[in-house]
Amino acid sequence: MKPVLQVLNLLVTYYTDAGRAKALDDVSLTLNAGEKLGLVGESGSGKSTMALAMMRMIKPPGRIEGGQVIVDGTELTKLSDEEMLKARLSKIAYIPQGAMNSLNPVLRIGRQMVDAIKAHDDEASRRTIEERCMEALESVDLKRSVFKMYPHELSGGMKQRVCIAIGILLNPKVIIADEPTSALDVVTQRQVMETIDRVQEQLGAAVILIGHDMGLMAQFVDKVAVMYAGRLAEVSIVRDMFTDPKHPYAQALIRSLPSLENKGVFQGIPGLAPSLLRIPSGCAFHPRCPYRMDVCTTVRPELETLSNGRQVACHLYTEGLTDAGANGIQERHQSVYARPAVKDIDNRT
Amino acid sequence: MYTRGLLSKTSTTALNDVSLKLDESEPTILTVAGESGSGKTTLAMLMLGFIAPSSGQILYKGQDISRLRGADRMTFRREVQAVFQDPFAVFNPFYTVDHLLTVPIQRFKLAKSKREARDKMEEALTAVGLRPEDILGRFPHQLSGGQRQRINVARALLLRPRLLIADEPVSMVDASLRANILETLRSLQKNYGVSIVYITHDLTTAYHIAKSIVVLYRGAVMEAGDVDTVIKRPQHPYTQLLIDSIPWPDLSRRWGETDIKAREAEHQEITTGCKFYPRCPFAMEKCTVAPPLFQLGTHQAASCYLQDQHPTIPSEHLWKLLPV
Numbered sequence A: 001m002k003p004v005l006q007v008l009n010l011l012v013t014y015y016t017d018a019g020r021a022k023a024l025d026d027v028s029l030t031l032n033a034g035e036k037l038g039l040v041g042e043s044g045s046g047k048s049t050m051a052l053a054m055m056r057m058i059k060p061p062g063r064i065e066g067g068q069v070i071v072d073g074t075e076l077t078k079l080s081d082e083e084m085l086k087a088r089l090s091k092i093a094y095i096p097q098g099a100m101n102s103l104n105p106v107l108r109i110g111r112q113m114v115d116a117i118k119a120h121d122d123e124a125s126r127r128t129i130e131e132r133c134m135e136a137l138e139s140v141d142l143k144r145s146v147f148k149m150y151p152h153e154l155s156g157g158m159k160q161r162v163c164i165a166i167g168i169l170l171n172p173k174v175i176i177a178d179e180p181t182s183a184l185d186v187v188t189q190r191q192v193m194e195t196i197d198r199v200q201e202q203l204g205a206a207v208i209l210i211g212h213d214m215g216l217m218a219q220f221v222d223k224v225a226v227m228y229a230g231r232l233a234e235v236s237i238v239r240d241m242f243t244d245p246k247h248p249y250a251q252a253l254i255r256s257l258p259s260l261e262n263k264g265v266f267q268g269i270p271g272l273a274p275s276l277l278r279i280p281s282g283c284a285f286h287p288r289c290p291y292r293m294d295v296c297t298t299v300r301p302e303l304e305t306l307s308n309g310r311q312v313a314c315h316l317y318t319e320g321l322t323d324a325g326a327n328g329i330q331e332r333h334q335s336v337y338a339r340p341a342v343k344d345i346d347n348r349t
Numbered sequence B: 001m002y003t004r005g006l007l008s009k010t011s012t013t014a015l016n017d018v019s020l021k022l023d024e025s026e027p028t029i030l031t032v033a034g035e036s037g038s039g040k041t042t043l044a045m046l047m048l049g050f051i052a053p054s055s056g057q058i059l060y061k062g063q064d065i066s067r068l069r070g071a072d073r074m075t076f077r078r079e080v081q082a083v084f085q086d087p088f089a090v091f092n093p094f095y096t097v098d099h100l101l102t103v104p105i106q107r108f109k110l111a112k113s114k115r116e117a118r119d120k121m122e123e124a125l126t127a128v129g130l131r132p133e134d135i136l137g138r139f140p141h142q143l144s145g146g147q148r149q150r151i152n153v154a155r156a157l158l159l160r161p162r163l164l165i166a167d168e169p170v171s172m173v174d175a176s177l178r179a180n181i182l183e184t185l186r187s188l189q190k191n192y193g194v195s196i197v198y199i200t201h202d203l204t205t206a207y208h209i210a211k212s213i214v215v216l217y218r219g220a221v222m223e224a225g226d227v228d229t230v231i232k233r234p235q236h237p238y239t240q241l242l243i244d245s246i247p248w249p250d251l252s253r254r255w256g257e258t259d260i261k262a263r264e265a266e267h268q269e270i271t272t273g274c275k276f277y278p279r280c281p282f283a284m285e286k287c288t289v290a291p292p293l294f295q296l297g298t299h300q301a302a303s304c305y306l307q308d309q310h311p312t313i314p315s316e317h318l319w320k321l322l323p324v
């Protein structure tokens, strides 16, 4: 199958007063039509930056310093600014983090939708445009009457669905939703995710869901990509990620998930996320990694495809280690994770 | 002063007949859960004195907060702090992080010297997993969503309040950090005797951090009690729907077995009767008259006629069922 999205060696730097922050450091990714990818990782690890870079919406002091983004055969990174403007929404759509709060409070929903289309297509007639907006509203389960409403007349879930409707106005091939539901309650979350699901099926688009809610990921996506300090640590199908994560950071992330079985056990990953101004040498995770080896402090592990199809960037899985060696490591995994640093908080007052 | 209720309130419409009480001598973590528009944020605003109830009152250490003046008012402002949900709305884009944190330090005279102020800022930032040297000096738009949200939490930590009202304080951070921040909040309660009202839709974290829970729907209490009981054995159809809608990070569990009835129930306002009536799969004739709270056990109450074999309990006594 031909991938609908290819990201190749993307590099983004923010030039801050304190220095150059490498927010995206050589990230590559492919996605097929109809596929749903979850992009997770520590806060500040570059998820939103990745989305913005794919949209070519990085603003100064940030800059895309290299790499390619290819959607449906078009290399976005080569387009002129004007062509890119047209490609947004029609090839690739982005529903930003906190989108529902960025709806203009003094303009009716319809006006905001019409404006969005006009920015990309100034030829269509008013009627056609309005009809397209109404259809988009209906496809996200909203009544046509919402067209005439103001944002404050809508609930959070409805506003978020309006943002999705705007995103799909021009039938994009790739939809990126940045934490679309983190401000919503679980019931509304479910409705919004069901909406995205249906819309995606209708359009046959690929979806990238950015977020922190691993439960949402488990229930919604096909593949999970884990970012750490501007790099991809692991990309796996959802089942593998949840049952058998490979990268030590991914393992720690999965372990920190709450469940109803282990009440009061909080297991955050010790240590702070690295400063993007001074990304640790070698593997960016090495200062916090329980399996650190000498090589980890000097050589950066590349995202490699293992024989079982898993993609991991970690020296534990780098070739050259004999099978026995790799098994030994697996055993070490087991033992370290068999006795988690359980903190008992049940004697609460 | 110790044994007096720290807080109690009653009001109508956005919030209907809600009474709560937190005791200063028994600091606890109370979760207020419910969907968007259920009145959670209204409750927070009321408790902070940002809005006034149309009827009922909010007492802080026995005093009506709308009557606080001068020094009392200042004390209230310091002792009752808030962390708000939306990190995109609260910050003035022209102020740096330093400024956001220095202002409260100066205003409430929390530090004697510049050095001390700096130390305090650094300590608070580190507690929420941020690197002071990276973060100080930056403008809000230069921070990621989760970083902004954590600045909010850091600001509240800095002030070391008596009562912390945290409205979705960790919705935008990853599971690992979420655990760390909640752990910080929990130790604030345990070690410094800070009471926390944790407002959230995330029942999993509520389950882990809180002692008791109040579930709101359209401004009315649906169910309340001990967090373990309510989450593991919910009795109100709404709580059941909420818990069934939790997306579990568990592939063997399917998300939402129950259908969500009446999608656009968002629109129908029901003035009399049970607020959940339009969406309830069990709705009966009698539900058109508002159900009282039925006490199901020592630590559980639900406002639903399916439970009418149990004795009723006046809403102003609800707090007695909430363990601390």
Ligand SMILES: Nc1ncnc2c1ncn2[C@@H]1O[C@H](COP(=O)(O)OP(=O)(O)OP(=O)(O)O)[C@@H](O)[C@H]1O
Residues within 6 Å of the ligand: A014, A015, A016, A021, A023, A041, A042, A043, A044, A045, A046, A047, A048, A049, A050, A060, A061, A062, A097, A276, B141, B142, B143, B144, B145, B146, B147, B172, B173
């Ligand atoms: N305009 C900017 N100037 C300087 N640094 C920036 C800017 N925007 C983002 N950054 C930094 O780049 C890094 C990546 O930010 P990004 O918003 O991509 O993170 P994220 O993974 O989306 O995090 P979150 O989960 O918290 O939303 C962060 O450390 C952030 O502080």
Ligand code: SF4
Residues within 6 Å of the ligand: A247, A248, A249, A283, A284, A285, A286, A287, A289, A290, A291, A292, A293, A296, A301, A313, A314, A315, A316
């Ligand atoms: S490369 Fe080394 S330091 Fe990095 S995650 Fe793997 S084992 Fe840990």
Ligand SMILES: [Mg+2]
Residues within 6 Å of the ligand: A047, A048, A049, A097, A178, B144, B145, B146
């Ligand atoms: Mg982000």
